[in-house]
Amino acid sequence: MDTPPASEYTQAEAYAPVETAAAEAVAALHDFPGFEQRSWAEMPCSRRGVDDPDYTNIEVRYRFSIADSQTDLVRQQYVDSLREHWIGKGYRIVTDDAVEGTTRTDRNLVAHRADGVTLWYNVSGYVGLYIQSGCVPTSDIADIQYIPPTGGIRPGGKGDKVEEYFPGGIPVTQQAVNPFDSPESFEDQL
Amino acid sequence: MSEMTWQQLRDLDCGAVRTLGDSWKTHVDAMLDQTERLRSDVIDGHLSVEHYESNTATQVREQIAMTADRFEDDLSDYASTRIATTLHEAADAFEAEQDELKELVPLIEQHDFDIEGPQSEYDVNLSGGLHQAILTLDPPQWLCDMCGVKKPDGFWDWDTVKVLFNGVDLYGTAIGLAGQYQDWLRAVMSRAHDADDDAAAALKEMRENPSELPPQLGATYDDLIGDYKDAVSQEVADEARAIAEGTSGMSPEQVNQWWEGLSDAERDALVAEHPEWVGPVDGIPTESRDTANRTLLDDRIDGLDTQIAAKEAELAQTPPTDPQYSILEAEIHDLQTDRDELSDLQGEITNEDGSPKSYSETGQQYYLLGFDTEGSGQAIVSVGNPDTADNVNAYVPGTGGDLAGASGGLLDRTRTMAFDAQNAAPGEETATVLWMGYDAPDDLIEATDSKWAEEGSADLESFTQGIRATAEGDPSNLTLTGHSYGTTMVGTAAATEGVDADNLMFVASPGVGVDTASALGVNEDNVWASTNESDMIQYAPVHGNAPVNEDFGGNTFTSDATRESGSWWQFWDGPVENHSSYWDTGNEEHPVANTTSRTNQSYIVTGQEDLVR
Structure with missing residues (x-):
């Protein structure tokens, strides 16, 4: 297996810029009703067709409640707002589609940033904002810092579903990393 | 192995098989009425405590109740689960494949293909007539349509020449379609044979000897009744073991019926005492399997720890120059890998406090x-x-x-x-x-x-x-x-x-x-x-x-x-x-x-x- 190309972030480093991207997106949305839940997920990273346990893809997921997911504001207006916002920031829109079903219209707006972060606004039964790091070197779980959620979710609350990464409890009282205050490098913080 | 031919499957009266299953179900229901009458009219009626109160009367009531239990168990295990359900499942499976045959065989015939070979692996080939038609540049219309050529009118015109130059495509197309029908036919017969074999296995595994009945009343009753109750419990255990080991011949649906027929105490005992007979078995409800498998996972990890410790102790006593040393190291590595992977799995599905x-x-x-x-x-x-x-x-x-x-x-x-x-x-x-x-x-x-x-x-x-x-x-x-x-x-x-x-x-x-x-x-x-x-x-x-x-x-x-x-x-x-x-x-x-x-x-x-x- 070839050595994968160097990633801009490790897994532990990737959460901060990804959460920053989420916070920036939320700031661009008017009359924001608040998300219902935030979660961190991972997907296998394959190299030459085989899953490589030394690498992982992280996906930070923010989702609206089912009630808010049914509003025109969230299903349509936010797609337009985010498209304008992301284009304005120089992100590359790689997917922008609408799928007409018999009972609802689903939408996908996907933007790619130069640093490798991908933002996906998905309008489906639920509506959510999913932000992905791509393939990054796996970190020890102890190296992963808690980053408070954006979009109205209470840190460590019912909607903050990141407890898997903090088996000793979500450290909401510690000095949290401010997602809007991203330094040039996260290296010193790890 | 089933030797059913496609013609036999085509002509099978699945309705009759299903009706036979229905008849057994009806028989079971009628017989259950009889045991219910025994309980209500005899045990709780004529022979009730109100009318007869003595040790003998108690024994008689107990003996009749156990006989009724035994009769009901056998009705459930054999007449219902084994026979009726097997017939129903076979009828459903055969009918599904029969429907496929009813669609497929006319297609084979319409395209002038022949079904050849043994029932274990049918071939679908071009008929002699179809070969002749292609060779004489008179391919059937369906083949011309598939190849996108106009059917020649019998003269050596441009269309004929075009067909000639497309000869390979004509053959290739016809053979390709025959191959698809062959795959389809073989799949239909494979599933039908599988259903036939499953049904045969389920019936074959019925016990040859009738179940033991409660001991007769008399001087030895007290001595024998304990053994009888133990034997009944053992039967449940034997059946569970046979199901888990795959020798019962029962389908998952039949396993589910058997499981639902057990008492809560029997089910709990199996999960607790023999999780290996519960966890892997399709047909047992998910909650019970999960509980059993988690126990098995704990036990397996503990067992690996013990094995690793024993091997490490042996390694410590073995000189590094001994050829056995590297063998032991490899064994410990393999055991440790298994242990780590199972432990990781356990960590993914289990909370810190051990709950799911x-x-x-x-x-x-x-x-x-x-x-x-x-x-x-x-x-x-x-x-x-x-x-x-x-x-x-x-x-x-x-x-x-x-x-x-x-x-x-x-x-x-x-x-x-x-x-x-x-x-x-x-x-x-x-x-x-x-x-x-x-x-x-x-x-x-x-x-x-x-x-x-x-x-x-x-x-x-x-x-x-x-x-x-x-x-x-x-x-x-x-x-x-x-x-x-x-x-x-x-x-x-x-x-x-x-x-x-x-x-x-x-x-x-x-x-x-x-x-x-x-x-x-x-x-x-x-x-x-x-x-x-x-x-x-x-x-x-x-x-x-x-x-x-x-x-x-x-x-x-x-x-x-x-x-x-x-x-x-x-x-x-x-x-x-x-x-x-x-x-x-x-x-x-x-x-x-x-x-x-x-x-x-x-x-x-x-x-x-x-x-x-």
Whole structure:
């Protein structure tokens, strides 16, 4: 297996810029009703067709409640707002589609940033904002810092579903990393 | 082995088989009325405590009650579960394949093909007449239509010449169609033979000797009654063992009926004292299997710890120069690997306090339906309870799938599928199962061999039947999602054994063992396939016609090719990487997230095909 190309972030480093991207997106949305839940997920990273346990893809997921997911504001207006916002920031829109079903219209707006972060606004039964790091070197779980959620979710609350990464409890009282205050490098913080 | 011919299957009166099953059910119901009368009219009536109060009377009441219990058990175990259910299942299975034959045989005849060969492996060949027609440049109209040529009018005109030059295509097209019908016919007969063999096995395994009855009343009654009660308990244990070891001949539906016929105390005792007879068994409800499997997992890890400690003690006494030293080191390494992988699996599905963990994103509990360390290792883990779910999606991984993946990347992928399904259908419960229940090939060379799929087929069939048997309420919408060699696994099981699934989804398939969707025993409208435009697998259809091909006859959905070659001179990188890109997230190297594939899969799994693109 070839050595994968160097990633801009490790897994532990990737959460901060990804959460920053989420916070920036939320700031661009008017009359924001608040998300219902935030979660961190991972997907296998394959190299030459085989899953490589030394690498992982992280996906930070923010989702609206089912009630808010049914509003025109969230299903349509936010797609337009985010498209304008992301284009304005120089992100590359790689997917922008609408799928007409018999009972609802689903939408996908996907933007790619130069640093490798991908933002996906998905309008489906639920509506959510999913932000992905791509393939990054796996970190020890102890190296992963808690980053408070954006979009109205209470840190460590019912909607903050990141407890898997903090088996000793979500450290909401510690000095949290401010997602809007991203330094040039996260290296010193790890 | 069944020797049923296609003509016998075609002419079989399935209604008569079903009616026979109904008759046995009616007989059971009538006989149960008799035992009920014994209890109500005799034990609680004429012979009740109010009328007769003595030790003898108590013994008589007990003896009659035990005789009634025995009679009911035998009615349930044999007349109902064994005979009636076997007849019903056989009738259903034969009828399904008979319907396929009724569609297929006229097509074979209309196209002037012949069915030849033994019933174990029929061939569908071009008839002599069809050969003659092609050779004399007088091909039938259907063949001209398929090849896009005008049927010659008998003269050596331009059309005739064109047909001549298309001779190879005519033959190739006709042989190709005959091959598809052959696949279809062989699949139909394979499933029919399987059903025939299953029915024969279920009936054959009925005990030859009648069950022992309670001891007769008399001087020895008190001495014998204890042994009798022990024997009754032992029968339950023997049956459970036979089911777990696969020697009972019972289908998952029959196992479920047997399980439901046990008392709560018997079920609890089996789970607690013999989890090995409960955990792996399709047909036993998910909650009980999960409890048993978690116990087995704990025990297995403890057992490995003991083995490792013993080996390490032996190693400490062995000089490093002794040849046995390196052997012991290797053994300890293997044991430690098994131990670590099982421990990782346990950590994924268990809370710190030992209680079952839930997947936080969807709120669904993890259920352990099986595990094994043999070969590459196996594990069947469900996110959500398939017994109560509206939709069940079983993900069957391909090459490289193993026990380590079941607590790592494969489980991550399963969780994402669960999350996506909940997003697509918030009002419904979708259980997503990682079915790593077969020994998958370790590498691409091994993946050219169909034996891995053939060896796993009966287990996948049984798994789907188990999902049906344990469903509470309406049957779920069951999808089998294969990836890569996992599609070969799903397709082979569907064609040879039959799978009780609503939808088959083939992602990045190297072929599914048959050349046509018609051979899969599932409505072609519910067969889905996707291969992105860059995936290398499209150049390696080693297991038959790619299911994304139009002539395969299923549906296709779009998946993006999200990855690109790193350098122009590494042009092969993109196709290799895109074989695994179907659930991709994006980054700079792979700039496009595979949102299309993920959402399409979630629509199919949740029955929203109108949204698939």
